[in-house]
Amino acid sequence: MDWSMHCCPSSVDSLLAKEIGLKYGLAKSRITMAHGWAHLKYCRAMVENLLNFVCKAIVCSQVIPVVLRKAIKDKDGNFKGNIEIFRDEEVIDAVVRFIRKSKLSLDEIALKNYIFRQACGISHLRFTRNVAVVYQQRINAVDGSHINVLTINENEEPADAVYRWCQENNVGIRYMESIMNVVYGSELVVCKRREPVYFFNSDQ
Numbered sequence: 001m002d003w004s005m006h007c008c009p010s011s012v013d014s015l016l017a018k019e020i021g022l023k024y025g026l027a028k029s030r031i032t033m034a035h036g037w038a039h040l041k042y043c044r045a046m047v048e049n050l051l052n053f054v055c056k057a058i059v060c061s062q063v064i065p066v067v068l069r070k071a072i073k074d075k076d077g078n079f080k081g082n083i084e085i086f087r088d089e090e091v092i093d094a095v096v097r098f099i100r101k102s103k104l105s106l107d108e109i110a111l112k113n114y115i116f117r118q119a120c121g122i123s124h125l126r127f128t129r130n131v132a133v134v135y136q137q138r139i140n141a142v143d144g145s146h147i148n149v150l151t152i153n154e155n156e157e158p159a160d161a162v163y164r165w166c167q168e169n170n171v172g173i174r175y176m177e178s179i180m181n182v183v184y185g186s187e188l189v190v191c192k193r194r195e196p197v198y199f200f201n202s203d204q
Helices: 014-024 033-040 044-054 091-102 108-119 158-168 173-184
Strands: 066-073 079-086 133-140 146-153
Touching: 066 108, 079 091, 079 108, 091 108, 091 133, 133 173, 146 158, 146 173, 158 173
Parallel strands: none
Antiparallel strands: 066 079, 133 146
Protein backbone atom coordinates (compact mmCIF):
# COMPACT_ATOMS: atom_id res chain seq x y z
CA MET A 1 0.00 0.00 0.00
CA ASP A 2 1.27 3.47 -0.87
CA TRP A 3 1.30 5.65 2.20
CA SER A 4 2.77 8.66 0.37
CA MET A 5 1.09 11.98 1.05
CA HIS A 6 1.04 14.38 -1.87
CA CYS A 7 0.20 17.23 0.51
CA CYS A 8 3.71 17.19 1.96
CA PRO A 9 6.98 18.07 0.18
CA SER A 10 9.34 15.30 -0.93
CA SER A 11 11.85 16.20 1.76
CA VAL A 12 12.00 18.00 5.08
CA ASP A 13 14.69 20.31 6.39
CA SER A 14 17.46 18.89 8.54
CA LEU A 15 16.05 20.18 11.82
CA LEU A 16 12.62 18.65 11.29
CA ALA A 17 14.18 15.41 10.05
CA LYS A 18 16.40 15.26 13.13
CA GLU A 19 13.38 15.76 15.38
CA ILE A 20 11.52 12.98 13.57
CA GLY A 21 14.52 10.70 13.93
CA LEU A 22 14.80 11.36 17.65
CA LYS A 23 11.07 11.05 18.28
CA TYR A 24 10.61 7.78 16.42
CA GLY A 25 14.04 6.19 16.88
CA LEU A 26 14.98 6.19 13.21
CA ALA A 27 18.57 5.33 12.42
CA LYS A 28 19.25 8.42 10.30
CA SER A 29 18.80 11.94 11.58
CA ARG A 30 18.24 13.28 8.06
CA ILE A 31 15.54 11.44 6.11
CA THR A 32 13.25 12.15 3.21
CA MET A 33 9.51 11.82 3.55
CA ALA A 34 9.56 8.97 1.02
CA HIS A 35 12.08 7.04 3.12
CA GLY A 36 10.13 7.86 6.25
CA TRP A 37 6.90 6.42 4.85
CA ALA A 38 8.67 3.34 3.48
CA HIS A 39 10.26 2.70 6.87
CA LEU A 40 7.05 3.17 8.83
CA LYS A 41 4.29 1.81 6.60
CA TYR A 42 4.31 -1.53 8.38
CA CYS A 43 2.61 0.16 11.31
CA ARG A 44 -0.46 2.27 10.57
CA ALA A 45 -0.61 3.77 14.03
CA MET A 46 2.99 4.94 13.85
CA VAL A 47 2.40 6.45 10.41
CA GLU A 48 -0.56 8.41 11.71
CA ASN A 49 1.47 9.62 14.67
CA LEU A 50 4.26 10.71 12.33
CA LEU A 51 1.78 12.53 10.11
CA ASN A 52 0.30 14.38 13.07
CA PHE A 53 3.80 15.40 14.13
CA VAL A 54 4.89 16.57 10.66
CA CYS A 55 1.70 18.50 9.97
CA LYS A 56 2.30 20.60 13.07
CA ALA A 57 5.43 21.95 11.36
CA ILE A 58 4.27 22.19 7.73
CA VAL A 59 0.92 22.70 6.03
CA CYS A 60 -0.92 19.49 5.12
CA SER A 61 -4.06 19.65 3.00
CA GLN A 62 -5.26 16.17 4.01
CA VAL A 63 -4.72 13.65 6.78
CA ILE A 64 -6.06 10.53 5.07
CA PRO A 65 -3.84 8.93 2.39
CA VAL A 66 -4.97 8.27 -1.16
CA VAL A 67 -4.90 4.50 -1.71
CA LEU A 68 -5.76 4.54 -5.42
CA ARG A 69 -5.47 7.33 -7.99
CA LYS A 70 -6.55 6.77 -11.60
CA ALA A 71 -6.25 9.28 -14.44
CA ILE A 72 -9.44 9.65 -16.48
CA LYS A 73 -9.30 10.50 -20.18
CA ASP A 74 -11.98 11.09 -22.77
CA LYS A 75 -12.40 9.05 -25.95
CA ASP A 76 -9.80 11.23 -27.69
CA GLY A 77 -7.21 10.61 -24.98
CA ASN A 78 -7.49 14.03 -23.36
CA PHE A 79 -6.84 14.09 -19.61
CA LYS A 80 -9.97 15.02 -17.64
CA GLY A 81 -8.86 14.54 -14.06
CA ASN A 82 -8.03 11.96 -11.41
CA ILE A 83 -10.31 9.72 -9.43
CA GLU A 84 -8.85 9.54 -5.93
CA ILE A 85 -9.98 6.92 -3.44
CA PHE A 86 -8.97 7.48 0.16
CA ARG A 87 -8.13 4.87 2.76
CA ASP A 88 -11.22 3.02 4.04
CA GLU A 89 -13.48 4.84 1.57
CA GLU A 90 -16.31 3.23 -0.37
CA VAL A 91 -15.11 2.95 -3.96
CA ILE A 92 -18.50 3.91 -5.38
CA ASP A 93 -18.52 7.15 -3.34
CA ALA A 94 -15.19 8.22 -4.85
CA VAL A 95 -16.34 7.52 -8.41
CA VAL A 96 -19.60 9.44 -8.05
CA ARG A 97 -17.77 12.30 -6.33
CA PHE A 98 -15.53 12.61 -9.39
CA ILE A 99 -18.46 12.40 -11.81
CA ARG A 100 -20.48 15.10 -10.09
CA LYS A 101 -17.60 17.45 -9.37
CA SER A 102 -16.14 17.21 -12.87
CA LYS A 103 -19.58 17.52 -14.54
CA LEU A 104 -18.24 15.50 -17.46
CA SER A 105 -20.50 13.83 -19.98
CA LEU A 106 -19.48 10.17 -19.80
CA ASP A 107 -20.75 6.63 -19.48
CA GLU A 108 -21.23 6.47 -15.71
CA ILE A 109 -21.90 2.72 -15.59
CA ALA A 110 -18.80 1.93 -17.65
CA LEU A 111 -16.65 4.17 -15.46
CA LYS A 112 -17.97 2.61 -12.26
CA ASN A 113 -17.29 -0.89 -13.56
CA TYR A 114 -13.79 0.10 -14.70
CA ILE A 115 -12.81 1.58 -11.33
CA PHE A 116 -14.29 -1.38 -9.45
CA ARG A 117 -12.09 -3.70 -11.53
CA GLN A 118 -9.02 -1.54 -10.91
CA ALA A 119 -9.67 -1.33 -7.17
CA CYS A 120 -10.52 -4.99 -6.66
CA GLY A 121 -8.11 -6.67 -4.27
CA ILE A 122 -6.52 -3.46 -2.97
CA SER A 123 -6.34 -3.31 0.82
CA HIS A 124 -8.11 -0.61 2.82
CA LEU A 125 -10.83 0.03 0.23
CA ARG A 126 -14.49 -0.72 0.83
CA PHE A 127 -16.90 -2.53 -1.51
CA THR A 128 -19.99 -2.89 0.69
CA ARG A 129 -22.44 -1.21 -1.72
CA ASN A 130 -22.87 -0.18 -5.35
CA VAL A 131 -24.92 2.99 -4.77
CA ALA A 132 -23.07 6.12 -3.68
CA VAL A 133 -23.95 8.33 -0.74
CA VAL A 134 -23.89 11.93 -2.00
CA TYR A 135 -24.98 13.61 1.23
CA GLN A 136 -24.74 12.56 4.87
CA GLN A 137 -25.17 14.92 7.78
CA ARG A 138 -26.06 14.72 11.44
CA ILE A 139 -29.17 16.81 12.09
CA ASN A 140 -29.75 18.47 15.46
CA ALA A 141 -32.85 20.04 16.94
CA VAL A 142 -33.07 23.74 17.82
CA ASP A 143 -32.01 22.93 21.39
CA GLY A 144 -28.91 21.14 20.09
CA SER A 145 -30.12 17.60 20.78
CA HIS A 146 -29.34 14.97 18.17
CA ILE A 147 -32.25 13.85 15.98
CA ASN A 148 -30.75 11.50 13.40
CA VAL A 149 -28.41 11.33 10.42
CA LEU A 150 -29.81 12.39 7.05
CA THR A 151 -28.42 10.25 4.23
CA ILE A 152 -29.15 10.82 0.54
CA ASN A 153 -28.09 8.34 -2.13
CA GLU A 154 -27.15 9.16 -5.71
CA ASN A 155 -30.35 7.60 -7.08
CA GLU A 156 -32.70 9.55 -4.80
CA GLU A 157 -34.40 12.85 -5.44
CA PRO A 158 -33.19 15.02 -2.52
CA ALA A 159 -36.61 16.58 -1.92
CA ASP A 160 -38.16 13.13 -1.48
CA ALA A 161 -35.33 11.95 0.79
CA VAL A 162 -35.61 15.00 3.05
CA TYR A 163 -39.41 14.73 3.24
CA ARG A 164 -39.20 11.02 4.09
CA TRP A 165 -36.54 11.72 6.75
CA CYS A 166 -38.75 14.39 8.33
CA GLN A 167 -41.69 11.99 8.41
CA GLU A 168 -39.65 9.14 9.91
CA ASN A 169 -38.14 11.37 12.61
CA ASN A 170 -41.28 13.35 13.47
CA VAL A 171 -39.71 16.60 12.31
CA GLY A 172 -42.25 19.29 11.51
CA ILE A 173 -42.79 20.13 7.88
CA ARG A 174 -41.89 23.76 8.63
CA TYR A 175 -38.27 22.70 9.17
CA MET A 176 -38.08 20.82 5.88
CA GLU A 177 -37.39 23.92 3.79
CA SER A 178 -34.39 24.96 5.89
CA ILE A 179 -32.94 21.44 5.72
CA MET A 180 -33.47 21.32 1.97
CA ASN A 181 -31.68 24.65 1.50
CA VAL A 182 -28.60 23.22 3.19
CA VAL A 183 -28.80 20.01 1.16
CA TYR A 184 -29.10 21.92 -2.10
CA GLY A 185 -25.87 23.74 -1.25
CA SER A 186 -23.86 20.53 -1.55
CA GLU A 187 -21.94 20.21 -4.82
CA LEU A 188 -22.62 16.47 -4.98
CA VAL A 189 -26.40 16.77 -4.74
CA VAL A 190 -28.36 16.98 -8.00
CA CYS A 191 -31.88 18.37 -7.62
CA LYS A 192 -34.51 18.20 -10.35
CA ARG A 193 -37.28 19.70 -8.24
CA ARG A 194 -37.82 21.27 -4.83
CA GLU A 195 -41.24 19.82 -4.10
CA PRO A 196 -41.32 16.26 -2.74
CA VAL A 197 -43.75 13.61 -3.90
CA TYR A 198 -46.28 13.48 -1.06
CA PHE A 199 -48.22 10.53 -2.45
CA PHE A 200 -47.17 7.67 -4.69
CA ASN A 201 -49.58 5.07 -6.05
CA SER A 202 -47.59 1.84 -6.40
CA ASP A 203 -50.42 0.21 -8.40
CA GLN A 204 -49.83 2.47 -11.40
